[in-house]
Amino acid sequence: MEAYMSSMGSKLQMLTTSDHASVVSMNLFVALLCACIVIGHLLEENRWMNESITALIIGLCTGVVILLISGGRSSHLLVFSEDLFFIYLLPPIIFNAGFQVKKKQFFRNFITIMLFGAVGTLISCFIISLGAMQFFKKMDIGPLDIGDYLAIGAIFAATDSVCTLQVLNQDETPLLYSLVFGEGVVNDATSVVLFNAIQNFDITNINATIAWDFFRNFIYLFVASTMLGVLTGLISAYIIRKLYFGRHSTDREVALMMLMAYLSYMLAELFYLSGILTVFFCGIVMSHYTWHNVTESSRITAKHAFATLSFVAETFIFLYVGMDALDIEKWRFVSDSPGTSVAVSSILLGLVMVGRAAFVFPLSFLSNLAKKSPNEKISFKQQFIIWWAGLMRGAVSMALAYNRFTSAGHTHLRGNAIMITSTITVVLFSTVLFGLMTKPFIKILLPQPKHQSRSMTISSDPTTPKSFTVPLLGEAQDSLDDLGGQDTGRPSSIRALLTTPTHTVHRYWRKFDNAFMRPLFGGRGFVPFVPGSPTERNPQNQWQ
């Protein structure tokens, strides 16, 4: 932090005129972010585009313009930094995902999600590593050791859930959404854990002991990260409930929620855990307990502020990746052999597709074996969409690739340069091309479930659609909290049909939640309503 602050201080120098170029860059970048939002809004009804692709394409175009203006010297306003990504951009996205996720769907499919996210990612990583080893050894791309190949596996096993989720819809395809989204979060965590393990372990001689250590380490990371996230969330709920912050200022509540969420991420980093998993579970707990303990306006503010931050961070990332892609420095190394670069990228893209197919279909089969009701099984069409939706590679891949192939200080090696450019190619290609095709694909493959579920949403779940007027919105917020009850007694809806089989674990959890957790930490129905509201008593504090 100290180094960061001081380096910022010495480098930025916004007040002095010497670094006026950085002010220009920042202006351009903020203006481009605004442009992305406006254009994304205008293209909302478009059947091909989505927000990520818009941002990526705007970034690419800006890169071209800058490249032309600077006479081919530079294309980017900023250099991709994994730290900026992991410290500032990723936490709000993942936290918001946890905060807004439909918890009931998520926990109902928990086993399948874990299968896909953890086991699937391992399979995918293994296949990509093995394939890369086979193909690249015969090609002229410089020396890569076994650690590099495993790193390549981890890099390209990291799916980009952000892009996918802009296409899938929580209300239209709840099962698919929860599977793809849940897999995305667990996959994010798994890839990073895997990558760190590869960086730190001595891979040169793998044996049973190391594999066991690896496995134990992974389980430890997963459990510890989850527990930390849950704990931080519960502490925030307890503090806000006990001290009754709304009495003085609604802004303090929101500030505390934000800071506690961020603290959970940083604490995970402190203990070498997976910040992504931690902040995700912190989001879930906060939406289940903390969110109900704050005042009405804090609730609306928290929900929308988190979503806005996440939205801006996503747009930022895609704009960033788009701009960075044309960085002339990286392409210089591969310009003498464009064929190799294209071949490497194509091989990697192929491996990504094969690696994903190798776990989606078998694991879906496994998962279907365990399910009794045919409604709960994953159909082949759905499996295909799950496979397709996870093909996009995004900022996590970029960040890991930069960490592996540039941080060691030997960027000038041919092999490393090729790996970086190939990663960029795969990210751009998969995001833009696969991304463009996802919307039409889903329309073709799932024509009736979509209409069915849409009508279901409207008819049976009156709390889900957000209405314009605020009192209804306040009520609608409760759909955030659909982990606890209320689904019985709606036999007409598909959702109710799905939940009718007695989920014993869920029922015990709900009992426990109502008996112990909610009275202690607050939550829906457990916040005493004071008619003479606290803010009414101290109107002047509202403005502080």
Place this chain on the structure above:
Amino acid sequence: MEAYMSSMGSKLQMLTTSDHASVVSMNLFVALLCACIVIGHLLEENRWMNESITALIIGLCTGVVILLISGGRSSHLLVFSEDLFFIYLLPPIIFNAGFQVKKKQFFRNFITIMLFGAVGTLISCFIISLGAMQFFKKMDIGPLDIGDYLAIGAIFAATDSVCTLQVLNQDETPLLYSLVFGEGVVNDATSVVLFNAIQNFDITNINATIAWDFFRNFIYLFVASTMLGVLTGLISAYIIRKLYFGRHSTDREVALMMLMAYLSYMLAELFYLSGILTVFFCGIVMSHYTWHNVTESSRITAKHAFATLSFVAETFIFLYVGMDALDIEKWRFVSDSPGTSVAVSSILLGLVMVGRAAFVFPLSFLSNLAKKSPNEKISFKQQFIIWWAGLMRGAVSMALAYNRFTSAGHTHLRGNAIMITSTITVVLFSTVLFGLMTKPFIKILLPQPKHQSRSMTISSDPTTPKSFTVPLLGEAQDSLDDLGGQDTGRPSSIRALLTTPTHTVHRYWRKFDNAFMRPLFGGRGFVPFVPGSPTERNPQNQWQ
């Protein structure tokens, strides 16, 4: 920006274990921020403390603890960076100030505010410079040229409005609040403008031409900055009104408002204008037009999110200043002659008090001459409070002092080290001691106006107190927008009494606003209400 990103990338390295210390610092800092919020909440009813002092004292205590743990080697988690302050922390505070200010009060006292903020700051700066020149020349504090003395004037003419406003209350003492607050904003801008002018102009031979240039430059900066802020605000209002963002996503609206506000600040920096003034006027315009064009939930979110960001930034700054104050490096230079340092600090503190007295009382007298009604005049007690409230020096002074006395690279000069430590001493002393005394002072000096105005607020202005229930809150928001009308017809209240004298300018403005501005840019009463609300039509987009 590029240098920034790359330096961040090279320095932070959160993923690697090498820089684990920075993760520890960041954790501690976020945890301290949470602690500040909680403790500030618990001390809310305390008659001495306020949020700034709490954060400052927590920062100081942490500094002591770190100093003890590290064995006297280091006291701070992070080094004070003027860039972090000016680029990330100040804009949200000033924007929020503009967004939440009571516009009618502000514009009614516009002339007085300008007198205090611009002319007053010049007088104060002049007196402090002259006094410092007289006193310091006889003391042994190393060589300081005329530019340094003028810079000292500008540094110590910058009041800390943030701290003051936590004590004064918009509802209880509207006139005082608007005067002190308005002065604070204009003063911030004037000090920075003055400081930059001193840095850039050749001061060694002052003559009429240079003075005229200086004056012209100041007027240009003031007008251009204001226009830029108004323009950016109007553009945001127009875009959001025309494209009707609420149709797709309420988060896009809030994101666009935030980004446009930040863009206005950065644009001002780009054109070498005063970002503080720009973002302040942008906030005013956004609360008058843009805010009315967004959906209900966006309104609540925007209002509270801006306030929260501002609140966190304020707490951050005071914590930061408190921690940085004990930095052992700076004190090493003055440790051989503690007497000199104490003398310099005392002289500066005295000059600050004299300099402020030298303009508050004469300018109040001038301002009172122009007012006809006795109610509008500033009483002596009020003048005293205005004088007192502006004695605190804060982060702006720190940032300017660092810019002047460390950026040139000769920090090891005795004179510079003394100036830095004296600035810290003055900031700490004035904020803590004067800050602690402000609450009791106001209670002693203004016992009846307080009750009077409080009862006035409750009786005559039903929209001002914030209520707990959301529909009322939505209505209460309109107090944000009290520039336009509705004050006539309430002759019983003091406020109405004050406004009864026909303010011709205000009336013309209101006519113009209703006839041209609001139909074009939206605003209260000019947003067509669609019964089938847009978000109801696309419920699934709510979650994007």
